[in-house]
Amino acid sequence: MTTNSLSGSSNRLSQLSTSLKALYPRLWDLFVNTVLQVRIWDKPYPGLMHVLIFGGVTIQVLGTIVNLTQMQLFIPLLELSFPRGIGYLLFELVMDFAGLAILIGVGMALFRRLVLRPKTLESSWDDYYALTMLALIPLIGFTVEGTRIISTSPSWAAWSPVGNLVANLMRAAGMTPDSAASLHRYLVSTHVLLGLATVASIPFTKLRHLIYTPLNIFFKPGRDSNTLEKIDHIEEAEILGVGKISEFTPNQLLSFDACVRCGRCEEVCPVAFSGIPYSPRAFIQSMRQAMLTTLVNPNGKGQQDEEMLGSLIPEETPWYCTTCGACLDRCPAFVNPIDEIVDLRRYQVLTTGKMPKSVGDVLRNMERQGNPLGMPPEERISWAEGLEVRQLMPGDETDVLLFLGCAYAYDERNKKVARAIVRLLKEAQVEFGVLGLDERCCGETSRRLGHEYLFQMMVEQNLELFASVKFNRIVTACPHCFNTLKNEYPQFESHYKVQHLTEFLAGNPIQNSAFSPNGNDLNGRLTFHDSCYLGRYNQVYKEPRQLLNNAKVEPVEMSKKGENSFCCGGGGGQMWMETDSNTRINHRRLNDAIETGADVVATACPYCLSMFDDAIRSKGLGDQIQVMDIAEVMVKQLGGDRE
C-alpha cells in the first residue's frame, strides 16, 4: 500500500469518526424524546396515556415481527428458534400486557377527548380514526387468542391472561372448540387486514406522527433555540426570507407534518393567552395546510405556489410573536414556529417592504440613528453625566467591557438603572469601562424584526470596535444584548466571554459581602420576574435570586416562574411596536405579580422594566406596586438612593 493511499484511508476513517461523533447527540435526543418521551411527562395524565399506547404498540410491532419470522413465507430466508419453552410463555405474557396497555391508553385518550375536554385540545375525525384503529387491533387480537385457546386448550393458557379471560367469556356464551376453530380463521384475516389498513393509512392520518415526529426530532437544526439562522453571503442571496411555501427548507416542511396538534404550545403562548388572534398551533397548521394544497396535492389540482402572506395567512400574523420561546420548550415534536415567523418577517422586510408602520419606523431609526428609539447618537452617553465612568479609547485595556445597550443608554427610566449598575460595579471594585459614544446597538431588534442585513452590518461594526480595545469579558445587564453577543455573535467568529450582570455580580465576593446583615431599606415583599432571554434561553435563574437573597429582601415567587415564566410582551421587537390596549401581554403579567401580594416586582431586563412600568401606569396601580431593576434593589439595600 502506498503512503498516499494510507493517508487517504486514515482521512476517511477520521471523517467517519467525526460524523459518528456528530451523530451521537442526535441519537441520544431521539432516544430521550421518542423512547423515554420526557417532554410529555410534565402532564401526568396525557404522559401516562401516551406512554401506554406507545409502549404497547412498540412491543406489539416487535412481537409481530418475531411472529412473521416463523411463517412459511420467511422460513427459507430466516427461521428464528425463538420463542420456545419459557421464552414462549414470557412472549405470550408480554404481548398480552402490551395489548392491554394499548386498550387502557386508548380508553384514557377517549375519556380525555370526550369527557375531560381540555380547552386547548382540538379533536378531528383523524384523532378518532387513529384511536379506533388502535383499539380494534388489540381487541380483535384478544378474540383471536380466545378462539385459539378454546380450540386447542393449550397448557400455557394462563400465560395469556387477557386472551384466557376472553376464551372463558366465549365459552360461557356457548362457544365450542369446533366453532372457535372456524371463527379463528376469519378473525386472523380480519386482524391482519386491520393491521395492514392501519399501516397504509399512516401518511394520510394523524398516525403519520409515528414516522414524522421522530424524523423531525432527529433532523432538527443543530443550533440552539436561542440562536436564529444566519443568512450566509447575504449580499448575494437572491431570495431573502420566505414568501412561498416551497421556499421553506425540507426540515421546516417536515416539522409541519410532525406537529400533532396537541396544543401544548398554545397553552403557554403569551400571545394566545392574551386574546390576540394568533396561536402557534394554528400558525403551524396553516403552514401544513399550505404545504398540502400547494406541494402535495396528488392530482395537480392544488393551489399555485404563490405568496402566502395576504392570501393563505394574514399579513399581520408574523408580527404577533414575542419570540419568548415558551412553545419551543413544550413541543413534544420539536416544532419551532419562531424560525418560520422570522423567515416570513425577513421576506416582508427585505423583499416586499410590506410591514407594519411601527416596524418600519423602528428599522428606519436603527438605520439612521443606530438605535431603535431614534435618539441622537451623540446622547448615547448622557446617562453617565456626573458619574466617573471610564470611556475606553482604542488601545485601552480593562477587565470588564460594560456593554450598556440602547435601552439603558437612551430610555429615561432605564438610564437610572444604568447609574445603579455603575454604583454596584464600583462597590464591587471591578475594573471596567464603557465604549461611550462609540458603542453601537448590538442589532438584536433588527434581527428579530427580520432585517438580517442590518443586523449583520451592526455585528461587523461592533466586532471592529471590540477588537480596538483589550478586555477579559463583556458584561451586560440587557438579556437581549447578552443573548445576541453570547450566542449569535459567534456565528461571525466572535469568541468573547459574555456574562449577564447578575451572573457576574453573583460570582463577585466583594459584592456579596457588601450588604449589612439586617439592612432592608426596601419596605414590603418583592417578586422577581424571569426574563425569557435571560432565563429560558440562557438558564440564568439562580443568580438573580442569589443577589436578591444577599440583598435581604423579602421574596415571594409568582406561580409562573423560572422556565415556566410568562413573557412581559416586549421581546421579538414587540417592545417597539404598537399593541392593542385590550390584549396587552404586560397587563396579564402584571396581574401575576399583583396576585403574589408583592409591593415590588424586580426585573433584570430593560424591556421587562419598561413593560411593567407601562402596565402599572396605564392601570393606575402606582400606589399598589412598583417595578425596580435588580440593580436598583441592590443599591437601595446598600443604603443608596434610587434616583
Ligand code: SF4
Ligand atoms: S407545534 Fe408542537 S406543541 Fe404545538 S400543537 Fe404542534 S406538536 Fe403540539
Ligand code: SF4
Ligand atoms: S415564541 Fe412565545 S409568543 Fe412566539 S409563538 Fe412561541 S410561545 Fe407564542
